[in-house]
Structures are given as C-alpha cells and as structure tokens.
Amino acid sequence: MDQFIQQFLTGLSIGSILLLVAIGLSIIYGAMGIINLAHGEFVMLGAYTAWFLQVQFGMGLLTSLVPIFLLVAAFGWLIERFVLSFLNNRPLDTILATWGVGIMLQQAVRLTAGGELRYVKMPEILSNSTDILGVQISLYRIFLLAASLVLFAATWLLMNRTTVGMKLRAIIQDRSVAASFGVNARRIYGLTFAYGAGLAGLAGALVSPLKSVSPEMGTGYVIDAFMVVVLGGVQSLVGTVASAFVLGELSGVIAFLQNDTVAKAIVLLAIVVLIRFRPQGMFATRVRA
Amino acid sequence: MKLTRRQLLRNTAVFGAFASTGFPHIWIKNADLASAAAGEIKVGVLFSLTGTTAIIEESLNKATLLAIEEINATGGIKGMKIVPVVEDPASDPATFADKARKLVVGDKCVSVFGSYTSASRKAVLPVFERQHNLYWYPTLYEGRECSKNVIYTGAVPNQQQDEFIPWLINKFGKKFYLIGSNYIYPKEENNYCKKLLQKHGGEVVAEEYVPLGHSEFSSVINKFKSTQPNVIFSTVVGDSVVALHRQYHAAGLDPEKMPMASLTTSENEVAAMGGEAAAGHFTSAPYFMVYKSPENEKFVAAYKKRWGADKVTHFVSEACYFQVHLFKQAVEKLAVSDITPPNIRDAVKGQETLAPQGKVRIEPENLHTWLWPKIAQAQSDGQFKILVQAKDWLKPLPYAAYPGQVCSEKGLVVQN
Numbered sequence: 001m002d003q004f005i006q007q008f009l010t011g012l013s014i015g016s017i018l019l020l021v022a023i024g025l026s027i028i029y030g031a032m033g034i035i036n037l038a039h040g041e042f043v044m045l046g047a048y049t050a051w052f053l054q055v056q057f058g059m060g061l062l063t064s065l066v067p068i069f070l071l072v073a074a075f076g077w078l079i080e081r082f083v084l085s086f087l088n089n090r091p092l093d094t095i096l097a098t099w100g101v102g103i104m105l106q107q108a109v110r111l112t113a114g115g116e117l118r119y120v121k122m123p124e125i126l127s128n129s130t131d132i133l134g135v136q137i138s139l140y141r142i143f144l145l146a147a148s149l150v151l152f153a154a155t156w157l158l159m160n161r162t163t164v165g166m167k168l169r170a171i172i173q174d175r176s177v178a179a180s181f182g183v184n185a186r187r188i189y190g191l192t193f194a195y196g197a198g199l200a201g202l203a204g205a206l207v208s209p210l211k212s213v214s215p216e217m218g219t220g221y222v223i224d225a226f227m228v229v230v231l232g233g234v235q236s237l238v239g240t241v242a243s244a245f246v247l248g249e250l251s252g253v254i255a256f257l258q259n260d261t262v263a264k265a266i267v268l269l270a271i272v273v274l275i276r277f278r279p280q281g282m283f284a285t286r287v288r289a
Numbered sequence: 290m291k292l293t294r295r296q297l298l299r300n301t302a303v304f305g306a307f308a309s310t311g312f313p314h315i316w317i318k319n320a321d322l323a324s325a326a327a328g329e330i331k332v333g334v335l336f337s338l339t340g341t342t343a344i345i346e347e348s349l350n351k352a353t354l355l356a357i358e359e360i361n362a363t364g365g366i367k368g369m370k371i372v373p374v375v376e377d378p379a380s381d382p383a384t385f386a387d388k389a390r391k392l393v394v395g396d397k398c399v400s401v402f403g404s405y406t407s408a409s410r411k412a413v414l415p416v417f418e419r420q421h422n423l424y425w426y427p428t429l430y431e432g433r434e435c436s437k438n439v440i441y442t443g444a445v446p447n448q449q450q451d452e453f454i455p456w457l458i459n460k461f462g463k464k465f466y467l468i469g470s471n472y473i474y475p476k477e478e479n480n481y482c483k484k485l486l487q488k489h490g491g492e493v494v495a496e497e498y499v500p501l502g503h504s505e506f507s508s509v510i511n512k513f514k515s516t517q518p519n520v521i522f523s524t525v526v527g528d529s530v531v532a533l534h535r536q537y538h539a540a541g542l543d544p545e546k547m548p549m550a551s552l553t554t555s556e557n558e559v560a561a562m563g564g565e566a567a568a569g570h571f572t573s574a575p576y577f578m579v580y581k582s583p584e585n586e587k588f589v590a591a592y593k594k595r596w597g598a599d600k601v602t603h604f605v606s607e608a609c610y611f612q613v614h615l616f617k618q619a620v621e622k623l624a625v626s627d628i629t630p631p632n633i634r635d636a637v638k639g640q641e642t643l644a645p646q647g648k649v650r651i652e653p654e655n656l657h658t659w660l661w662p663k664i665a666q667a668q669s670d671g672q673f674k675i676l677v678q679a680k681d682w683l684k685p686l687p688y689a690a691y692p693g694q695v696c697s698e699k700g701l702v703v704q705n
Contacts, residue, residue, distance in 0.1 A: 003515060010507040017505070110339065115347045117531055117561030122539070127565070129541030136514075138539035141507075210539060211504040212531035212561055216341050220502060255508035260499040261471050263508075 006135040007256055008249070013137075015248025016145040017207055019241060021221045022228035023151055024199030026240040029229055031159075031172055032192055034084060035095050038102035039225060040218025042197045046072050046204030047213045048109055051118045061209065062123050068205045069198040076197020080190045102218070110215045122209035140209060147206055148244075151199060156237055158195070168192055172235070231271050233281030243282055329372045330365075330620065330628065332357070333392030335403025335413075340380025341502065344528065345557060345605070346405045349427060350375070351596050352606035353402050356613035359591065366620050374398060382412035389413040393422045399630055400425060400616060402609065407431060407474050414439070423630040425616065427608035429552065429574070431477030432687035435696035438630075440637060441657040442612040442649075443605065444575055446481040447689035449552050452662050452679060453573035454485040457550050462519030463491040468509065468533075471498035475524035478552060481690040482522060494518045499525065504532040510540045513547065523551040530554055531562040534570070544569030555603035559671050567667040574604040575660040576646040577673045585645035602645075608658075611644035615651065618642060647682065655696035657685030 021043060028036045046068050053064040079101055087093045126140040159165040170178040171185050179185055203221075211217070228247060232239030247267060254263035275281070334353050336346035357371045365371060374396050376388040385404070392398045393416060401417075402425045404410045410426055417424045417438040424439045432445040457465075465486060469475025475498060483493060494516045499509065513521060525533050530553060537549065549570040556578045559567040578589060578601055588610060592602050602610075619637035620628055638653035647661040659682045665673035688694040693704045 003511075006511055006514070007508075010511055013507055014505055107339065110343070115338070115343045116557065117344055117528055119561050119563050121563065122535075127539065129539065136541050138536075138541065140539050210532065210535055212528035212535075214344050214528055217528070220504065251505075252508050256511055259497045260503055260505070260508065264500055 002135055005133050006137075007253060009132065009135065009137050009141075010256075011249030011252035012145055012245065013141040013248070014252050015245035016141075016148040017210075018224055018228050018248055019148040019152065019244035020144065020203040020206060021200070022225040022232075022240055022244055023148070023155060023237075024196040024203065025222075025225040026229050026232070026237060027155065027159075027199070028193055028196035029226075030235040030237075030240075031168055032189060033091070034193070035091065035098070036196070037095060037099040037222065038079070038105065039098075039196075039200055040220070040222030041102040041105040042072055042076060042200035042218070043204035043207075043221045044109065044213075044215065044218040045075065045105065046201030047120065047208040047217065048113055048118065048204075049201065050120050050205035050208055051213055052113070054120060060123055061120065061205065065202060065205060069202050072201025072204075073194040073198030076200075077190050077194035079197070080193035084193065085186060085189065106215045106218070113215075115215065118213040120205070120208040120213055144206060144210075151202065152237070152241055155195075155199070159237065164188065164191060227268070227271055230275065231281055233283040236281070236283040239281055239283030246282075328368070329370050331372050331374055331396055331398045332616070333389070333396065333398040333401035333403065334373045334375045335378055335385065335388055335392065335401050336405065337380040337409075338377040342380045342405050342527065346380075348557065348600070348603070348606045349405060349609045351600075352592065352602070352609035353613060355592055355595050356610045358595070360613065360617050366617050367625065369625070371617075378403075378409065380409075382406075382408045385409040386412045386416055389416045389424075390420075393417070393420045399423070399620075399628055400633060402427070402612065402616075404428065405605065408472070410439070421631055423634050425612045427612055428605050431474045432481075432689065433477060433691065434687060435655060435701040437634070437656070437700070439656065440612065440615075440634070440651065441655075441685070441687070442608040442615070442651075443658075444660055444662075445657060445685050445687045445689070446478055447686045448575065448660050448662055448683050449573045450478070450481055450485055451683070452677065453550065453552075453571075453664055454482060454491070455489050456664060456677060457520050457522075457571070458486075458489050458491050461548065463489075464494050464517070464519045465491055466494050466513060466516060466518035466521045467496040467524075468521060469498050469524035470501050470503070470526045470529060472501060474526070477690065478524045479522070484690055499529065501529070502527065503529050506533045506536045507540075509533070510536060510542070513537075513542065518547060521547060521549040523549045524553055525551075526553050528561075530558045534558075534562045534566040538566040554667070555605070556601040556672065557603045559667055559673075560601055564667075564669040564671040567671070568669040570667050571664060572667065572673065573662065573664050575662060576604040576607040576644075577663060577665050577675055578602050579665075579672050580646060580663070580675060582645060582647065584643050588645040607645050611642055611646075611649060614642050614644075615640050615649075649682070652685055654698050655685060655687055657687055657696075659684055 025039045028034050049068045049071055050061055050064055053059040083097050122140055126143050129136050129138045167183045167188050170183055171188055175185055228244050229240055232243030251263045251267050254266050336350040337343045357373050361370050374392055378385040378388045392401050400423045404426050405428050407430055426439050427442050429443040467479045551572050554572045589602055593600055615637055618640050619633050622636045623632050637651050641648055641650040650659040661682050662679040663675050664677040665675045668674050687696050695702045
C-alpha cells in the first residue's frame, strides 16, 4: 500500500512538472496556432534568469519568480513583435523562424553565461522532505505540484473570465470578424505570446533546483511539452492538465516496474497509437467554423 | 562552348601532365605524412565547444591550451612553437570524424588531443588508423580497446574499481544497486563491477540504465527505497548526475546509510549540483582538485589565473594537461626531421612525467597510463576529501574484465 501511494505521488509530481512546461506551449500552440520550437529555450532562459538573479543580486528563487516571469515575457513579446508578427498565416516559416530563434538563444547564453552547468539553490524552507500518508516526499515536489495548479487556474481564468481572454477567443474563431468589431489582433497576439513565454520562463526557474541548468536543457522539455499538448488536444487547457497527469503517472509506473528507457519508449508508442485513432487528442474543443 | 574531340584530348593530356608532377603524393606513398615544418609543430585540439557535451569538453579544451601555452612560454620544443589548431566538433560523432580528417589530412597535425565520450573516440579511430596519425584521449573510459594510434591517459575500469569496490563492501555492506546511463561505458564498468562483487562476496540487487540526458529520477529513487541497497554504484553521466543527486537529496535519503559511489562525479558536476546535494557521496578517480602536491598547486593556480578564479579542475582536465607534457617529452627525444606520428608514438612508450596526481607513465605494451587511484568523499563546500590513496601506481589493464585477452605491443592477443 505504501508503495502504491508512493508511486501515485511520484506520478503526480512528474505530471506537475510536465504541466508546468506544457501550459505555456498550450497557450501559444493551442490558441495562436504557432508551433513554437523556441519554447524549450524560453524554459532555459527562465532557469538562467533565476541563476543570474541569484548570483548577481543574491535573490532567492521564490522572490525572483515575479521578475523572471516579467523578463521572459518581455523577451517573448519582442520575439512576437519583431519576428513572428511578420509571418502570419505562414506556419512553415514560423516553425523555421522559432527554431532559428531557439538556436540563437542557446548559443547566446553559451557565449555570455558560459557552457558549464549552473547551480540554482533550492529555497531553504522547501529543501527537506515530509511524511504524507506514511510515505516520504520532498517538500519541493509538493510545492511544484501546487505551483502548477495555481498557474493553470490563473491561465484558465485569464482565458475565460477576462476581456483579453474573450478577445483572444474571438480572434481564434475568426480573425477578420473580430477585427471588424474593433479587436486589435496584433496587440492581443503579442500579449498572448508574451504570457506563454513568461509561463515557460517560470517553469524553467521552478524546475531548476531539481534538475540541471545548461544551455541545451530546453531541448528535452520542448519534446515533452509537445507530447502533452498533442495528447491532451490542441486548444484545450483542461486536456493539457489531464494529459500531463496521465503521462506522469504512466511513465512513473512503467519506470518503476521496468526502467526509464522502456518507459520513454512505451509512452511515446502509446501517444502515437492514440493519435492514430483520435487525431484531435483526448479532449477536443468544438469550435464552429 | 562545344568541346571537340581534339580539345578534349589536349586538355586531358595537359591535366594529366600537371597531375603527375603537381601532386607527387599520388605516386610517392606517405609523402604527405604529417611532420614538423618551418619551426612549428602543429597539433589538433578536438573538443566540443557547442552541443550537449560542451559542458565538460570546454574545460578539456582549456586545460589543453593552458599546457600548450606553458610549453611555448618556456621556449617550446627545441625552439619550435607548438601551434594548436582548434576545431569544434559540436558534440556529434560524425562531425568528430570530419574534423579529425581535416586536422590530419588538411592541416597535417602530428597529433590530435581530443574527445570526451567513447562514441566520439570510436568515430575518429578509423581516421587515425588509416592515416597513421596519433590521437591523445584524456578521459577515463570502459577499456576493451587496443589501438596503436591512440594514447590513453585516463583511467580504465581496474584503475578505478579494484580498490574502490572492496572498500565499499567493507565499509557499507554487500548489497549494490547499479545505475548508469544507457550506453557502452556504464555497461562495461558494471560488467567489471559485477566480477569484483562476485570475487569479494557482494551482490547486485538491481542493475538499471536511464536514457542519456535523463533528468527525472523519482521512480528510480522509489526503487532505492524499496530495495534498500547498501551502496548505489553510479555511472550516470553529464547533467543526469546533477539531477540524480539533487532529487536524492530532496527525497530525504541519507548518504550515511545508502551512499552513492560514482566513477563519474567530479568537481565539475559537484559545482553544478551544489555542495549540500553532493556531500557524503563517494568518487573513485586518480585526481582530485584538493590533492596536495607541488605540481597540482601549480596546475590549479595556473588554470585559475588563465581561465577565471571560479573555475575548477577535475580528473579529466588533469589528464588533458599532463598528456600535452608527455607529448613534449616524446617529441624532444626525436630529431626534427623525424617528428612524425609513428615516431612520436614509439618515443612516448615508457615516458614518465610528474603530473598533478603523481608520477605517471605510459605503458609500452598497451599505450595506456599508470595512474594513482584515490577514493574521496564530496564535502558540502563543493570540494572532495581524499580518504584513501593508493600506495603504489596501478598498471592499466584495458581487458581486465575479459580473462584470456591482453593488449600487447603487437595488438590484441587472445589466449585460449
């Protein structure tokens, strides 16, 4: 029984990290239809910003979360404004452009911050572990789970309960009609992309105390994030959450019974099979076209 | 333009005449064999400066360049300067092979210092064997290789494990959990580890491999908890080492009861994971930054002065450093006209130098290096504390896990 609970909590924790990384992508890919291959690099930028604030200004991880979100979001806004907004309705070019941006970011970080692995300190109060239902689990992992749920809730509210969210949903349905009602599509797109980038930055900062910080760290995350979003169903925030936790539990259990190599392969295979029979993902939002 | 038969014949004749005189090495075998010329000795430096393994290879590049600069500052070799040709193979084995060919055939380097991963060494091997050139490989590796065109200055399994495994059994117990990254190096090391465990009465509770670059170890840690090994024997490499240690620490496991014993965790990885996650775990290697010797103090000071005070030296960068000095000693023995890769190889056999770790020597039989095994425990300040030092240097046995196979001067000998 202990082992079952232990494994269930582990799956939740893996899922929460997937959700953290995927939620920004879900917004950008789902809402704007932009396949953002630089997403992993935004994650990496967040982690490096955390490292930079810690080394230069001695800021702890928790206090630097807000500045990290704002900085990476501002950077995302610049990318949207000066690169992607010129490539409207040209999905293939967008893929290439974001890929190029990603490569440039990686090398820019390597040149300025150096190629070695960087160290981000875990907040002191969260660095221990605690007992839940008789099993030991790291406090920081519980904190990550809470953070991912809070960010999801904030995003959901933003999309469904604010004017900006409503305008965005209007643009998704029909850009020209929305524009004729006075919605400034360019501005909304810029803000949405910035928000998605900011979330990615937060994800990078939040996972950095458990994992390693290097210029290439984004590559692994972007693949996971795409898997989550595609499995959950593009344009569905709830789908993203569900698929993150399904994937987390699944890979956690298989890794426990077999090993991580097998887990990766089986999870990928399961996604391919599911997409073959249900291309729209687990949750599809029905939109009148 | 239309090409007539007459013109074609004439052009072919002209080109043929030019080719037979203009490119003598088509006719004269080995005329382009690399050698020293015009008062300088060209060597290749082949470490990735971009891509995944750049994290560690950057420091190898730096240690190599430092040694070359030091030699040049004290007059070079017989008045000739060593000229490093630096190439970036971008962490990709195929690019390693391309750049190696460029360094050997194009630049005519007399030796190339390079590689961190076994995959990249295997990729460049055919180039050096075909071109009769010489590759200097600084990394600890899995052994089981016997090339006449590679000088191996890192440790092989017997030099890291012979002392380490019995010591661990003695101190913590006989139940071992073997965890490694999923490629050839961890598998061969574990292969040898299992032999030693059998010999010394240890047992393996689990053997597991995670994908390269893996960073989610929570299921692995659950398995640690459920199998309760006495020692976790880790050959996980790269950024995965950092993730494994940090998650082990966050999960509240205790290194006093269940320490990780690693062959791959160096000062470099410890700096990235933070002292609190590293403290209490063990590493076996021939060199640690804290090792006290006049040579090491000089090396550490010079490295920090050249590349920055926050930089660390580790057991691969140390080998990078001393192998350039061995190269110098070998070349010094040769007449200027004789400086070719095969002659350098023959001259380096049996050469000794005072390296930061102690006196090392190239074994003439297998071109591997006699080294000084050490066991150390990581401390919370990010440095190691050396607990055991070998009383004598240890002979390299690249085929230690394969009884009946010996790497000799004639090549691999299989006895039945």
